[in-house]
Amino acid sequence: MRFRSPPMPSAEMDMTPMMDLTFQLISFFMMVTNFDQTQVDERVRLPTDALAKPPEVRVEHQLVVNIGYKRAKDGTRLDPQPFVFLSGEELRIPEYRSRLQQEARIYQAKEVSLNDVTIVVRADSDVPTGQVQEFIKMSQDTKFEKFTLRAQQPID
């Protein structure tokens, strides 16, 4: 009599639960990722106020300007003067004038009126108010008119 050997048990791992979990994780990260905040610089420590609410109507044209300090890991300032943080570049506030003019030319080339562009000032809590005002004055000289000051909501 001939015996038939039983089939070998499959050595492949069942991947289905792992894939389920991975897709759930991807969904979670996709939901919580905010691509609007790409212009936000983490070095700026925003002032907090409970009344700082996100705008109800989305601003179509906005230019986010981050003004803050270079700091060590413990929070101490490495330079007493604030900088305007751009992606991979740091400029003193007066040096930013040429960039503002460049931005103005770009908006004009796109036929966007500078009256419709809002400059969002993300200034560090410790920046002297006079420097923020100087920046606003510089922007006014470049014909920008709308400004908002950004603050963070306190975390309970």
Next chain:
Amino acid sequence: MKIKQQEPASLQQQTTPMIDVTFQLLTFFMFTLRIVGPEGDFNINMPPPGAGAARAEILPDIKVRLLADANGNLASLKLGDRQLGIGPGAFQLLNAEILKLVGGANSARSTDIEIEIDADYNLHFDNVVKAIGACTGRLGPDGKTIIRYVEKIKFAPPKANPDA
């Protein structure tokens, strides 16, 4: 002769490339995730110099003066000529006084009245934001809606840098 039957080809789909891509996506989202608190904006009215001169004669602005000490901290908060002190209590007092001047929350005057923030050059910016918050209004009982006192807030002309 006995012909050995061939084993049927496996119908299982190859999942390895899909798993690879999925893990790459997961890694991308994990690295790009930035956990930051919600941010909000305060609108400030900054017309070009000279544009607000005619209006000021009709309706005088409410002036909020913030004085700084040598370190840039708040030394004194004044509403007009009235001293409101320093610290969180001063901003609460400012909020209450603005409400009195406006004549109630969401009143008709709230759209006409303009507040001018006049801060010392060296004053830390967070004090100005607190003053703007105190002038803007307060949170409603639900803790979400804003009861507005004043819509228009502007800065006084910038002061000269004392260290320059």
